[in-house]
Amino acid sequence: MAELHFIQGDLTEHSCDAIVNAANSSLLGGGGVDGAIHRRGGPEILQACQEIRRTQLPTGLPTGQAVATTAGRLPARWVIHTVGPVYSTSEDRSELLASAYRESLRVADEIGARTAAFPAISAGIYGWPLDDAARIAVHTVRDAPTQVADVTFVLFGEQAYSAFTAVA
Structure with a gap:
């Protein structure tokens, strides 16, 4: 079981073995965390993602799945790209969100x-919704069988930090 830590900050500045990217299925960059990782990490990440699309995932990365690339210029060895689900009020997609965390650890x-x-x-x-996302994330990572010894949730903003630490 991994030891969990929570900090408020910029994920692209966090030094660790693997930074998890909340990617979109194209793996070709986007907004939010995904865009920040691609910008800060440099073209090596995009090139690795393009190669994965060309050779392994021609239609993109499915929701709830994960794949690793180089971290480029980030202070990490790898970026693990995972696609979380879009929230829906008409369909429970909680298992897909939990899967994104489990698959990233796998x-x-x-x-x-x-x-x-x-x-x-x-x-x-x-x-x-932040409170529910935090609950699913913390419980899934806490319960996942993994060799990862240390997991840090790097949360952007006070609201996200408070939601995650309330669950811990």
Whole structure:
């Protein structure tokens, strides 16, 4: 079981083995955390994502799944890209959100990461209510079988930080 930590800050500045990116299925960059990771990490990340699209995932990364690339210029060895679900009031997509965290940890284990940093997946532009996103994230990571020893939730803003620490 990984030891959990919570900090308010910029995920792209966090030093660890693997930074988790709340990506979109195209893997080709976007807004929010995804855009920040691609901008700060440099073109190496985009090139790696393009190669994955060309060779492994021609239609994109499915929601709830994860894949690793280089971290480029980020203070990490790898970026683990995962696609969280868009929040829906008419369909329970909680399992897909939990899967994004579990699959990220599975990929971290495959690449040998001992430390990992997560954002609040799906809690930005994908509209997931922050308190529920925090509950799912913390419980899923806490319960996931993993060799990752240390997981840090790097949360942007006081509201996200408060929601996550309230669950811890």
